[in-house]
Structure formats: C-alpha cells, structure tokens
Amino acid sequence: MVPVWLLTVTVAATLLLTTPTESQPEANFKCATESATCRSLTDYTSTNTTTLNEIATLFGVKHFLDLLGANNLPTNTTNTYKVIPNQVIKVPFPCKCFNGTGKSNNLPRYKIQPGDTLSHIAAIRFAGLMKYQQIQTANIKKIPDANNITAGDTILIPLPCSCDKVGGSSVMHYAHLTENGTNIDIIAQKYGTTSQTLLSINGIEDPNKLEAGQVLDVPLPVCNSNVRNTSVDFPLLVPNGTYFYTANDCLKCKCDSAGSSNNSNSMLQCEESGLKPINHWSVCPSAKCSASVLIGNTTSTDSCSRTFCDYVGYTSRNISVVLVTQNTCAVAPSGSGGSDSGASRSILNGSVWIKLLILIHFLLFFVYHL
Template sequence: MPQSTVVAIAMLLMIAAIAESKSTIEPCANSDSCNALVGYTLYADLKVSEVAALFQIDPIALLTANSIDISYADVENHILPSQLFVKIPIICSCVDGIRKSVSTRYKTRPSDTLGSIADTVYGGLVSGEQIREANGNLVTDPSVLDVGMSLVVPLPCTCFNSSDNFLPAVYLSYVVREMDSLAGIASRYYTTVTDLMNVNAMGSVAVKAGDIISVPLPACASNFPRYASDFALLVPNGSYAITASHCVQCSCGPGNLNLYCTPASLAVSCSSMQCKNSNLMLGNVTAQPSSAGCNVTTCSYGGFVNGTIATTLSNFLQPRCPGEHQFPPLIAPPTTVTRDSMFAPAPAPSLSDGAGSKTPKSSFMPSSGSLPGISPANGPIGSTSDATSLVNPLSSFPTLAFLLLLLKLALLTAS
C-alpha cells in the first residue's frame, strides 16, 4: 500500500479520536457524595413511575425536581410525552477516582444491545463501552444480551464542592443537542459562557451534539446536622425536594436562595411537625410590628433524625415585617412537549416579591393568624472545588478499533 494511503488512514484515525463526544470529568479522592442532576429526554411516552424506575429514584422526587404538582390524583402513573426534557435527581459518588453515579441498574429486554441502551434508552448520557466496563465479565458480546440481565449504568455527574463562585450550586449533566451553542445553554440556565468554560475547563466555546457538560444551577443549601438522613440537602433554584419519608417538602426561590420547608400534602403517617413550646407548625411564621421594627417567630425544618422530624423555633428582630412567602411556580403534569418543556431551564432568582406562586397545591396552609415567611435555614456558602474539570473523550471503541485495524493492515502491507 502506498505510504500516502497509510498517512491518510492515520489522519482519519486522529480525526475520529478528536471527533468523539466529550464529557466533563471530576477527579476525586474520598468517599463523599453530593446531590446532582442529569438532563434526560424521554425516548417514548413513559409513565412517571417508568422514568423513575429507569434511574432507580423516587417518582415523587422526580416530580418535585421538575416543579410538577404532586397533588394531582395518581400522579405517579401520569404518562409523560416523548421528547420531554426532565431533570433527574441522583446521588453523585466517588468511584475509581472520578465522580459518577452507579446506583442505576437496567434490566435488559428483547433486542437490546449496549448501543441501544446507551443511545436510545438513556439518551446518550452513557456510552455502550462504559456500560460494558462497569459490568466486568458479565457482558461478552455487546450486540447479544440475554433477556433479564441486570446491568449497572454509570451516569455522569459532578460535585465541585456543591458550589459555584463560592455560592451553593447543584450541577446538571447536560447532553448537548444539534441546535445547541454554549451561549444558548448559558442563556437557558441563567449563567455565563465564561462560567461554563471555567467549570468544564474548556479552551474554546465549541460544543457539538453528544458532548456532556456540567451546568451549575444556583441552589438553596441546608444546615441540618451531619447525623440527619437528609444532611447536605440542596434544592436547585425554582424547584422543590421531598424529604423526611414524604412528610416534608422544601422549596428554593424565587425571591431568594433561602431554603423553605413545609409539610407535604401526601397522605402518609408523619411524626409531629409542631415546634416545641409553641403552637406554630413547620413553615409557620408570626410577625408582630413594634417601635423597634418587627418581631418575627419562625418554626423551621431541622432535618430528619432517627425517623423524627426535627424543628427549630427562632425569634429575631428585623427592620420590617416579611411579606407573604412566594413559592416557585408549579406546573401541571405535562401532556405535550413545548420548547420550554424540552429544555426545562432552572428559573433565576427573582428580585420581585410578586414573582412565583403564593401557595402551591401541595404545600401546607399555615394555621389562622400566622404568616408564611422565610425559613432561617440558610445554607453555608460553598467553596470552590480543588478538583480539575477535564473534558475527555467518551468511549466509542468499536469505531476506533476498526480504524486501528485498518492502520495495522496498512502498515503491514506497506512493509
């Protein structure tokens, strides 16, 4: 074979390697974990419970993460439309020196291949080769899978100390689409191109379909004790989280980034949510004007400890009395796909007291004579991550292996 042909094949190999999709990887060295999100586009019409089962998460947690009203009857069986974009709440762990989520398992069905599971079912969040590596010797042929196999599906995620520019943040792993640009992604998620480039260690603004980038979302942080089961709870701005065995619902925004928790409306058996030495219930606030300002008393959530809902009664004086608390807007369970629902951006904090919903259907109505107000459960300010964000190629070994074989044959022929 002519030397020029060998050179051409080598160049094709280099181009293929460069063209592979990239994903932001965060190295780690300890066993801690964090709250994270992955962006997922439904490949078919699926019930809420089906989507939750794909990722082994609580259906109610899926709904609250996307600000979908959980007060609708039989909402877990609501059918979500194909191509709907949703944010999936996951736990991001440190595995083999990098951040990833390994709690998702998939049971194979007839006609499944590793490629179809990765590209279709999980929407490009993982590659077939990554699934193969995560399951060791369980998979011998990626194109022939036994029905009923339980496969670990490693999902991308990052923590970066749960902070962005020293403020609390939750990181969303976002799969870039054909129509996306870095500026467009930054605009949708209320951040800047510079911030995205810094987070993802990017040398240019170029992105292409299939790349997975980390998007920081402003969040409300908790200050629950370390021994609480929901320690380090983070709620992205403009959304909700369910905790304490479905008894407590916490929200973030839109007027500020202070975590605000109230009893959830779900019909479950819960421990007492009344603050000690008070007739105030969780989420209640009383305000008494005085010549010195406004005396405010709050009953706030202190974490879920040994099956008990901890509450904290606080009294403080502030210059003026708080207005009625504004909740993030809730949406009805989606039945159609619109541009907004395809991208589901996290709303930015609003400076207006008139933004947001005053009382979501799923929230607790305070008792007569009390006002909903701001929870004092302000989260600690985060710190920047010491880890380096690396944009590395995702595995696509079948293509590269084929080109390597061609190169080897070409070199043998040339010699």
C-alpha cells in the same frame, strides 16, 4: 412525483443535522471528595411517547414524588402522565464520588432486552448520556466483550454526576444534553450560572466546539439551608424552581428565588406536608418551634430581616427545628449570575454547518445534471 434522489438527500440531511456525532467526548464529571454522596439530576428524552412511570422504572427512581419535585409538577400528578417525544424530563438519582469522578450510586440497573447492543442501550435507551464503552467498563466482569451481551442479564448504567461545590457554594450537578441552536451563554443564563463556570468545570477550551447531544455538567444553584450535617438528608440540595419531600415525607421543602437577584439570598422553605409518613414512622413527629409556631411560620420581620421557624434536620426519631433570623438585604456576591462579558456568542459546533454546506453542494450537483 418527488425524485428518489431528492428523498435520499432530504433523509441524509435530517440525519446529519439531528443525530449526535461519535466524536463527542465521554461525560466524566469531576468529583474531588472521595466517597462523597449526594443527589444529582440528569436530562432524559425519549423518541417515543412514554409515561413518568416508565421513566421512573428505567432509572430506578424509588420515590415517585422525587421525580415530580425535580420537574416542579403538581404533587397530584399520576404516574401515567404522558411524556411526548423529545420532551425533556429531569430525573433525580443518587451520586457517589470515586477516583476523582462521580457516577450514579448503584442505579439505574437495566435488564438487557433481546436485540439490544451496548451501543443501542447507551444511545437510545439512555438517550446518549454515556458511551457504550462506559457501560462496559462499569460491568467489565459481566461484559468482557462489548460485542457479546446476554439478553436477560442486568447491568449497571453509569450516569455522570458530581458532589463538588462550585466557587465555594453548594450546587446540584445536572447532566444536561445540549440541543441544536444553543451555546454556552444561553445555557448559563437559563440555569443561573456563568459561561466561564461551564467552560471551566467541563474542561472546554473552545466554546465553538460545543456539539448537539454533548453532555454538560451544569451546576444548578440551590437555596440556602440550615440543615445540619448530622441529618439523614444532608446535604439537602434543592435547586431553584423545584421541591423535595423529606423527613419520611412529613415535610415539603421548596426553593423559590423569585424576587431575589440570585439564590445566595434565598432560603429553603419547609413546611408540613400533610402526607402520611413512609418507612418506619406511623405518624409525623412534631415540627414546631413552640406551641404556637409551626415550621415555616414567620414570627417577626423588619426592613432587612425576618425571623422564622426553620428546618434543621431529622433523625430516626424526630424532626429538628429552630428559630432563625435571615438577612433579606444581603448583597449578591461579586460576579454571580448572568453571563461573562468575554463569553462566546457562537452557536453549536461548526461541523454541523460544514455538513449542511456539503449537502447543499450535493443537492446542486444533482439538480445541475437533471
């Protein structure tokens, strides 16, 4: 029979090594352009089995196809799709800049359940994407006392985000929850940015202090787009390996930089979706550059360029397209992609290892006195 003290030590070790610490900084993403709006992404994981529908409801995702596109799931995926415990789902949401930081734009809104506390809502319901103090600040008129909330009340959940360009390039900012065993280099390589960029935009001076569960602002490269600033969907930000339905679902636009050295030479690829339009359109407007050239069609190619019918935006009445010539031999900007030569190779915060050593000594002490 396993001794009780050994079970106690094992449980304590598990909790210490898997539970994010309260010392982690609040996630406040810089957002310099006042009142700018854009689309952003956030990580979400649940400790229990859930469904895409439940996640969409929790975060107020109104358009289910947006959730599918952000995770590059087949368009015929149903809302009952099972999400296993700790599976990472990327959730799209609207972002707005205010007073130098970005927060989700009036979404999500959460109805307080019996037994909820602000701490539980922040850490469990929304996976630690914000601190309970940030929820209180966002609802200060309704929640003057963080220890006194009312079941049935609906409160605003402030997700961190940004609409800023990075290094002069458009990106989609992604609130990423760091995992055990990762580091700045690994994250940068995985998401197509650089270690120095991650350190800079997150204000991290010492990469050795990165902790599991810390929320990082990760700028995801997006495909180049000719969408005009007069279009309803401007800025149309679609990260590599994802797709997005636009123009009232009449068009499907995907970003795929496979075969390119980086996204700077990848154009957004838009085509007719074949779906029934939503909102006020009964039928989809024409999306042709000519009688025989549909949106997405290529009309000519040579060794370093191609001319194709490209999407440039939509209004309440029409979809605009134009013939565009793309340089397919563009040279990648200096220093783009990959990891920085001087970047840290250290793993997560050393405090985790200190806790482990303490537990080992604690265990040896009990064994010695048996």
